[in-house]
Amino acid sequence: MNPTDVRNPDYFHKVVDCQWACPAHTNVPEYIRMVAQGRFDDAYLLNRDSNVFPGILGRTCDRPCEPACRRTRIEEKPVAICRIKRVAADNRGDISARLPKAPAKKLGKRVACIGAGPASLTVANDLVPLGYEVVIFEKNALPGGLMRTNVPSFRLPAKVLDEEIAMIVDMGVEVRYGQPVASMKALLGQGFDAVFVGSGAPRGKDLDLPGRKEAGDRIHIGIDWLESVAFEHIHQIGERVLIIGVGNTAMDCCRTARRIGGKDVKVMARRPRPYFKASPWELDDAEEEQVAILVNHVPTKFVVEGGKLKGMEFERVDWRKDAAGKQISKTIDTVFIPADDVIVAIGQENAFPWIERDVGIEFGKYDLPKVDEKTMQSTRPGVFFGGDSAWGPKNIIWAVAHGHDAAISIHNHCRGLPVQDRPGPEVTLVSQKMGLAEWSYSNDYSTAKRAKMKHVDLQERFKRISTEVEVGFDAEQTKREVERCLNCDVQTVFTDKRCIECDACVDVCPTGCLTITPNGEEGELRTRLTVPAANTAQELFVSGGLPQTGRVMVKDEDVCVHCGLCAERCPTAAWDMARFDLTILQAGQTGCTSNK
Numbered sequence: 313m314n315p316t317d318v319r320n321p322d323y324f325h326k327v328v329d330c331q332w333a334c335p336a337h338t339n340v341p342e343y344i345r346m347v348a349q350g351r352f353d354d355a356y357l358l359n360r361d362s363n364v365f366p367g368i369l370g371r372t373c374d375r376p377c378e379p380a381c382r383r384t385r386i387e388e389k390p391v392a393i394c395r396i397k398r399v400a401a402d403n404r405g406d407i408s409a410r411l412p413k414a415p416a417k418k419l420g421k422r423v424a425c426i427g428a429g430p431a432s433l434t435v436a437n438d439l440v441p442l443g444y445e446v447v448i449f450e451k452n453a454l455p456g457g458l459m460r461t462n463v464p465s466f467r468l469p470a471k472v473l474d475e476e477i478a479m480i481v482d483m484g485v486e487v488r489y490g491q492p493v494a495s496m497k498a499l500l501g502q503g504f505d506a507v508f509v510g511s512g513a514p515r516g517k518d519l520d521l522p523g524r525k526e527a528g529d530r531i532h533i534g535i536d537w538l539e540s541v542a543f544e545h546i547h548q549i550g551e552r553v554l555i556i557g558v559g560n561t562a563m564d565c566c567r568t569a570r571r572i573g574g575k576d577v578k579v580m581a582r583r584p585r586p587y588f589k590a591s592p593w594e595l596d597d598a599e600e601e602q603v604a605i606l607v608n609h610v611p612t613k614f615v616v617e618g619g620k621l622k623g624m625e626f627e628r629v630d631w632r633k634d635a636a637g638k639q640i641s642k643t644i645d646t647v648f649i650p651a652d653d654v655i656v657a658i659g660q661e662n663a664f665p666w667i668e669r670d671v672g673i674e675f676g677k678y679d680l681p682k683v684d685e686k687t688m689q690s691t692r693p694g695v696f697f698g699g700d701s702a703w704g705p706k707n708i709i710w711a712v713a714h715g716h717d718a719a720i721s722i723h724n725h726c727r728g729l730p731v732q733d734r735p736g737p738e739v740t741l742v743s744q745k746m747g748l749a750e751w752s753y754s755n756d757y758s759t760a761k762r763a764k765m766k767h768v769d770l771q772e773r774f775k776r777i778s779t780e781v782e783v784g785f786d787a788e789q790t791k792r793e794v795e796r797c798l799n800c801d802v803q804t805v806f807t808d809k810r811c812i813e814c815d816a817c818v819d820v821c822p823t824g825c826l827t828i829t830p831n832g833e834e835g836e837l838r839t840r841l842t843v844p845a846a847n848t849a850q851e852l853f854v855s856g857g858l859p860q861t862g863r864v865m866v867k868d869e870d871v872c873v874h875c876g877l878c879a880e881r882c883p884t885a886a887w888d889m890a891r892f893d894l895t896i897l898q899a900g901q902t903g904c905t906s907n908k
Contacts, residue, residue, distance in 0.1 A: 313834050315856040315864075318805070321739045324892040326851065327869050328801045330393060333380035335713035336362040337896045340377055340393055341801040345753065347400055348794040353407050355400035362896065363397075364434050364480075364712050365459075367472045370398025371782070372463050374560075374591060374707040382798050385871060386823075389762035391796045392785075399790050401472075412441040414484040419443035421726045424504040426493050429457020430708045431510035431699030433480050434715025438899045439722060440483045447504075448485060451492035452543075455481065458512050458700075459708060461539035462561065464568050465778040496667040496695075506694045506722045509681075510715070513660040513700035519556060523614030523621075527654070530621040531614065534561045534657030541568055541777075548573040550652025554624055555579045556611055557657035563594040565655045566603045571777045578649065579605045580624075583631060583639075597781065601770065610641070615648060623650035660705045680704065687731040688718035694725055716898050723899040735897035744802055744889045745879075751889055753802055755876045757822075758795040799874050803892045806865055808855040810886035813863070817878035817887055818842060825868040826878060828858070841866055 316323060326332050330340040339358060346355035359366035373394050381390030421444050425432035428450035436446040454460060455477050459468065481487060493499055499507060516533035518524070524531060530550075534557070540546040553574040555566045558581040566577050579598065581588065584607050588595065599605065609626040616622065625648050629641040662680055667673055672692035674682045681690050681697055688696045698714030700706060721731040744752045766783045773779050785793065818826045824843035831837070834852065838845040845852060845868040853867040879887040 313854045316853045321737050324803050325894050329380040330377040334377045335710045338362040344794050344797045352400050352403040356404040365476045367401035370401050371468050392793050414440045415443050421505045423506045425508045427511035428455035431711040431715040434712045435508050435719045436485045437480045438719035442900045446485050448487045449491050449493050453489050461542045466781050469780050505726050509697045509701050510699045511701045513662050513705045515661050515663040517659045519656045521613050523616045526616040527614045527621040530653050532655045534565050551575045552652045553577045554651040554654045559589040562657035563590050563598050565657050570601050577603045580609045581607045582610050687721040719899040738895040740893045741890045760792045763789040763793045801892050802889050805888045805890045807886050810884045811858050813860050816881045820877045820881045823871045825872045827866045831864045
């Protein structure tokens with residue numbers, strides 16, 4: 313194998329698995345260290361640089377960082393990254409003086425954003441400090457998009473939502489409430505320099521089965537029903553409720569139903585639990601609130617008698633694989649389940665009846681606009697998409713990442729530069745050595761188990777729909793949890809010319825991730841390491857030829873716990889522990905790469 317090029321920012325970035333997995337590439341290890349030091353303001357602002365909504369996401373994020381956490385390779389549970397983010401948000405002080413500000417002198421460029429959801433708000437957050445005038449068109453009376461209408465207040469208090477949105481809007485964003493965009497052609501005629509579409513996926517899928525029309529208003533579309541509850545148009549529901557679907561929206565629906573009159577609430581799933589789209593913690597919370605989840609039930613019809621919904625009929629099925637490995641179902645029997653109301657939460661889709669098909673915006677599969685994944689630009693220059701409106705339903709953190717990317721493109725477009733030109737990352741690599749065997753970070757391995765979130769008891773949480781269920785980590789839980797982080801951004805940096813091949817590092821490594829061996833092809837080399845490297849998704853580090861024998865130092869990054877013992881034991885300082893800091897630059901920023 314060729315020597316690893318550690319000058320490529322992606323190499324060490326991939327080793328920081330949590331940051332690599334986060335769509336917005338939030339610097340997770342650094343903000344966890346800040347929380348450990350009680351620097352809550354700094355931790356919050358570091359989060360805000362990338363994910364924009366730390367308090368909101370600390371409660372609602374789908375947490376793509378956590379399955380990637382290296383802690384799962386040595387024990388079952390990852391670091392509670394998302395909940396530590398909330399600690400920073402809940403304990404911050406007055407940070408208003410440190411927030412970005414709009415300059416007094418404007419650029420004379422106007423940008424229209426459609427929808428006041430997370431993607432549009434991120435675009436405004438990035439462009440207003442550069443001098444852009446941003447106008448957001450919002451159909452509702454309040455901003456937030458699906459964060460407000462589809463995330464129930466018992467998960468996301470309005471106070472948290474309002475505070476973080478105000479940090480952006482109060483910079484001078486003009487939000488035109490109660491003004492849905494009815495025509496893209498008319499909007500383009502208003503002279504905006506760029507248009508960003510962040511309208512989400514506002515149409516919930518219906519369930520077209522016999523009895524659907526006859527059941528009338530006792531059948532509800534999940535996202536519409538949640539919106540009606542959020543804006544207090546709906547205050548109650550029948551005692552017996554069926555939820556069709558097992559995504560996160562379905563979990564919000566069933567838990568909301570329990571709070572406004574539902575006593576017998578059942579979630580109906582076509583497939584077994586491993587196929588559910590809902591996050592595991594959402595399923596746990598629903599079941600804790602006495603929601604029954606019935607698997608392998610395929611809906612066949614709504615049962616209506618005398619013009620009144622009585623329930624639904626389902627086929628109970630058994631799933632198995634055929635000879636080709638494809639999942640097939642076999643019907644066992646048919647069952648009737650009574651219900652007063654049915655909530656359909658089987659997915660969302662985009663709806664663009666307001667975009668005329670002769671304005672230069674091409675549409676493709678599923679009637680979605682054709683959008684460049686890097687630039688977020690549509691086939692019409694100057695018109696950009698992001699969030700759910702670009703590729704269908706994802707989650708808030710993806711919408712934020714799209715907003716950052718779109719803001720870069722809009723900034724380029726308005727200056728007459730190619731939208732494909734992207735600012736490179738800002739990278740630093742700084743030694744953490746403080747003494748002979750002392751580092752400027754806590755490298756002791758913590759054996760603590762993942763902290764368990766405390767919940768308000770059931771009786772209390774059902775008294776008011778706005779009672780937040782999760783109370784957040786206390787100081788003692790936070791103290792234990794931050795020590796579980798393995799500091800994956802503190803990298804083992806190797807200088808091959810200093811190595812004397814004494815094997816001290818190999819002997820002391822607690823995970824067997826180091827090997828000094830003759831070079832070879834990757835597939836073969838992986839098999840003869842101290843511990844064979846099975847995870848081919850993560851690269852091996854391979855040094856240049858060592859001075860004495862020409863052999864190479866090989867490190868399996870997959871199992872390294874960044875304990876620093878190799879660097880402490882090395883007699884020639886061939887190993888060092890250096891903090892890798894990568895910042896994904898945003899609109900108007902320029903970067904540099906340095907090693908210190």
